[in-house]
Amino acid sequence: MSSSVLIVDDSLTVRMDLGDAFQAAGFSPTLASTVAEAKRALEQRPYALVIIDVMLPDGDGLDLLREVKTSWPSTPVMLLSAEAEVAARLRGLRTGADEYVGKPYDMSYVLARARQLIRLVSPRGENGSQILIVDDSLTFREQLRETLEGAGYSVLLSESGEEALHMAVDARPAAIVVDGILPGIDGPTFIRRVREDALLRRTPCILLTASEGKGEVFALDSGADAYMQKDASAELVLARIGAVLRPRSGAQSSSHNASLHGPKKILAVDDSMTYLQEIGAQLRRDGYDVVLASSGEEALALLAGSEVDCILLDVLMPGLSGYETCRRIKNDPRWRDVPLIMHTARDEQGSMIDGINAGADDYVTKSADFQVLRARLRAQLRRRQFEDESRDLRESQLQKELEAAESRAQRELADTRAQLLSELQDKNSALLTAQTHLEQQNLRVQAASRLKSEFLANMSHELRSPLNAILGFAELLYDGHVKPESPQHKEFLGHILTSGKHLLQLINDVLDLSKVEAGKIELRPETVDPARIIGEVVAVLRATAAQTRNTLSTDLDPSIDRIVVDAARLKQIIYNYVSNALKFTPAGGHVTVRLKPDGEANLCLEVEDTGIGISPSDIDKLFVEFQQLDTGTTRKFAGTGLGLAVTKRIVEAHGGRVGVRSVVGEGSTFYAILPRVTLESAT
Amino acid sequence: MTSPLVLIIDDNALNVQLLSFLLAAHGYEIRSATSVAEAEASLAEVIPHVILVDVCMPGPDGLTLVRRLKADPRTKEIPVVVVTASAMKGDDVRAREAGCDDYVTKPVDTRALPGRIAELLKK
Numbered sequence: 079m080s081s082s083v084l085i086v087d088d089s090l091t092v093r094m095d096l097g098d099a100f101q102a103a104g105f106s107p108t109l110a111s112t113v114a115e116a117k118r119a120l121e122q123r124p125y126a127l128v129i130i131d132v133m134l135p136d137g138d139g140l141d142l143l144r145e146v147k148t149s150w151p152s153t154p155v156m157l158l159s160a161e162a163e164v165a166a167r168l169r170g171l172r173t174g175a176d177e178y179v180g181k182p183y184d185m186s187y188v189l190a191r192a193r194q195l196i197r198l199v200s201p202r203g204e205n206g207s208q209i210l211i212v213d214d215s216l217t218f219r220e221q222l223r224e225t226l227e228g229a230g231y232s233v234l235l236s237e238s239g240e241e242a243l244h245m246a247v248d249a250r251p252a253a254i255v256v257d258g259i260l261p262g263i264d265g266p267t268f269i270r271r272v273r274e275d276a277l278l279r280r281t282p283c284i285l286l287t288a289s290e291g292k293g294e295v296f297a298l299d300s301g302a303d304a305y306m307q308k309d310a311s312a313e314l315v316l317a318r319i320g321a322v323l324r325p326r327s328g329a330q331s332s333s334h335n336a337s338l339h340g341p342k343k344i345l346a347v348d349d350s351m352t353y354l355q356e357i358g359a360q361l362r363r364d365g366y367d368v369v370l371a372s373s374g375e376e377a378l379a380l381l382a383g384s385e386v387d388c389i390l391l392d393v394l395m396p397g398l399s400g401y402e403t404c405r406r407i408k409n410d411p412r413w414r415d416v417p418l419i420m421h422t423a424r425d426e427q428g429s430m431i432d433g434i435n436a437g438a439d440d441y442v443t444k445s446a447d448f449q450v451l452r453a454r455l456r457a458q459l460r461r462r463q464f465e466d467e468s469r470d471l472r473e474s475q476l477q478k479e480l481e482a483a484e485s486r487a488q489r490e491l492a493d494t495r496a497q498l499l500s501e502l503q504d505k506n507s508a509l510l511t512a513q514t515h516l517e518q519q520n521l522r523v524q525a526a527s528r529l530k531s532e533f534l535a536n537m538s539h540e541l542r543s544p545l546n547a548i549l550g551f552a553e554l555l556y557d558g559h560v561k562p563e564s565p566q567h568k569e570f571l572g573h574i575l576t577s578g579k580h581l582l583q584l585i586n587d588v589l590d591l592s593k594v595e596a597g598k599i600e601l602r603p604e605t606v607d608p609a610r611i612i613g614e615v616v617a618v619l620r621a622t623a624a625q626t627r628n629t630l631s632t633d634l635d636p637s638i639d640r641i642v643v644d645a646a647r648l649k650q651i652i653y654n655y656v657s658n659a660l661k662f663t664p665a666g667g668h669v670t671v672r673l674k675p676d677g678e679a680n681l682c683l684e685v686e687d688t689g690i691g692i693s694p695s696d697i698d699k700l701f702v703e704f705q706q707l708d709t710g711t712t713r714k715f716a717g718t719g720l721g722l723a724v725t726k727r728i729v730e731a732h733g734g735r736v737g738v739r740s741v742v743g744e745g746s747t748f749y750a751i752l753p754r755v756t757l758e759s760a761t
Numbered sequence: 762m763t764s765p766l767v768l769i770i771d772d773n774a775l776n777v778q779l780l781s782f783l784l785a786a787h788g789y790e791i792r793s794a795t796s797v798a799e800a801e802a803s804l805a806e807v808i809p810h811v812i813l814v815d816v817c818m819p820g821p822d823g824l825t826l827v828r829r830l831k832a833d834p835r836t837k838e839i840p841v842v843v844v845t846a847s848a849m850k851g852d853d854v855r856a857r858e859a860g861c862d863d864y865v866t867k868p869v870d871t872r873a874l875p876g877r878i879a880e881l882l883k884k
Contacts, residue, residue: 542846
């Protein structure tokens with residue numbers, strides 16, 4: 079798809095010249111001679127590029143430029159102007175022109191800049207690789223173009239090596255096919271130039287040769303990637319191009335300005351208009367864009383408005399001298415690096431030294447022959463390019479080092495952060511655990527404290543009940559309310575005795591419990607016959623069983639005839655269990671004391687009753703000190719409420735454990751698992 | 762003048778015997794009960810002049826009975842003395858809140874109790 083270009087110029091010659099050239103270069107140009115025509119054209123379709131003459135018959139080119147930039151800000155605009163109008167050039171660039179070309183212009187420069195500007199705005203759409211064909215024969219160019227386009231390539235055509243170099247820089251083709259023999263620079267020279275250019279040197283080049291035999295040597299000498307005879311078949315051509323393209327895919331591109339063959343802008347400064355014109359003409363012939371300034375002041379003003387690639391500076395000028403202008407340019411960081419060549423008619427060593435001292439990069443004596451100047455210019459441009467390249471290299475190296483350092487720092491930062499985070503999490507979790515632990519401990523302490531208060535209240539209550547009887551009946555007797563000979567006198571004395579004994583039992587239980595609690599219990603293990611111990615306790619409690627009209631029996635495994643245990647404590651265990659069972663078993667019930675093995679090392683002592691049973695929700699409270707079941711039950715079956723708690727502690731002190739199985743309304747079985755051999759005192 | 766009737770309620774037989782003997786010696790007529798249920802049955806038969814009631818008993822406790830008595834127009838005027846072994850801080854407050862007219866802790870002072878009852882009867 080060709081790019082549309084609008085050319086606005088009132089000169090028919092210029093319009094036709096530009097139009098033909100753009101047409102031939104593959105653009106589709108639209109021509110306009112006035113502002114009005116240009117506006118009409120702009121309304122009809124968008125343009126990839128607009129070229130405007132500054133002086134137009136019905137208006138100012140700069141106004142048109144402004145309008146284009148307002149309505150189509152991304153459309154590049156190139157201004158054309160007669161070279162003497164330096165102020166207009168500055169105004170144009172400040173108004174927003176993308177390029178300012180002086181008349182008379184260099185056509186190849188205009189075309190190259192046009193391609194550049196269009197490509198900057200709209201990068202080339204990739205429809206297959208682009209191949210540049212360089213050949214002076216129109217027939218051959220067209221023939222090859224047909225072959226390549228038929229195979230899906232897009233094709234650029236050029237008839238000379240010089241033009242092709244510019245085109246290659248702009249278009250950066252995937253490959254170049256160049257004829258060996260060309261007017262101007264020939265094929266091998268073209269390829270060498272391509273290889274010298276930082277931007278182009280990786281572009282594969284195929285050299286075309288007419289003759290057979292010498293072709294390959296010829297091609298390799300020049301640095302070509304391949305060679306091809308001009309009469310090769312279409313298949314061979316496509317195969318060759320396919321081959322050179324394959325390994326080159328992914329060729330790198332660098333910045334456009336790095337190219338030696340990109341359009342270069344030269345600022346020439348001289349107070350002689352005649353000499354300026356001559357320099358302009360000479361340099362344009364080499365493809366440079368030349369900006370002319372007639373004084374040091376004008377040169378500085380121009381530099382402020384646009385970039386140039388090299389400066390040619392006359393020494394002797396009215397106003398700012400060449401040396402002073404040079405000094406100012408070289409002191410300004412914006413232009414310090416632009417190569418500057420002092421140019422003077424004075425051929426003496428002194429002025430050369432002055433020029434170099436002022437900061438000039440080179441010094442050329444004015445001469446009718448411009449060969450030396452052109453060569454120096456090329457050298458300076460090349461030097462500038464090398465400097466740019468090496469600076470780019472240094473910068474990219476520094477950048478890489480910086481990036482590496484940054485990424486290292488970031489990695490370290492991330493590591494540190496992760497580590498801190500993990501430490502923080504650990505500490506948080508430890509803190510949380512500690513807090514949970516403390517809360518649990520606090521709950522336990524609170525529960526214990528509540529139990530202690532309840533115990534005190536219970537103890538107070540339990541002590542006051544027998545004391546009430548003891549003191550009350552004693553007062554009645556002492557105060558003479560009861561006659562000594564009356565039967566009540568003796569009865570009341572009996573009440574005092576019974577209550578006193580109950581009080582003593584209570585105190586003993588509390589002391590026992592506190593002893594076990596404090597870990598002060600002393601066990602005196604001895605070898606005993608368990609049947610004998612059980613028999614003794616049962617004998618004592620048989621009277622109680624008779625009172626409650628219950629039967630009391632034993633069921634003892636005869637194999638257990640020797641155990642090592644604290645006999646007094648064993649009696650206490652049996653006594654507590656059995657008296658408890660009798661207490662909670664209604665009249666007519668049975669209480670059985672059972673002894674049986676529990677594994678190799680243990681024995682199981684069980685007391686089974688046919689009593690009221692215990693609800694599952696109350697089982698857990700049974701052996702807990704100071705915890706009482708339903709108050710009513712406790713009152714009804716009076717007792718210290720400490721028996722089971724004491725029993726549990728004694729069994730545990732022997733290294734055993736207690737438990738109960740119970741069904742409400744059917745009865746309960748309290749058991750104690752004890753080791754057959756108790757070790758020496760557990761304290 | 763007939764003797765004033767005292768209703769003594771306590772689950773402990775010794776306590777009932779002690780108070781009964783003491784107050785009988787001071788000229789009171791005695792009825793006794795060992796639970797709240799028994800006491801309510803007795804109250805259905807005859808209204809006493811004064812009631813002595815223990816707190817900790819199987820079934821409903823003494824304070825429950827006090828609240829019921831004070832809520833019933835037939836019995837609310839009867840002076841009630843709570844006689845209890847619960848003598849910890851706050852026990853007296855709970856008894857007063859239930860509506861009792863006097864509060865006596867065990868062991869009972871047998872020399873002072875008859876006087877306190879006589880005081881209540883005068884009011």
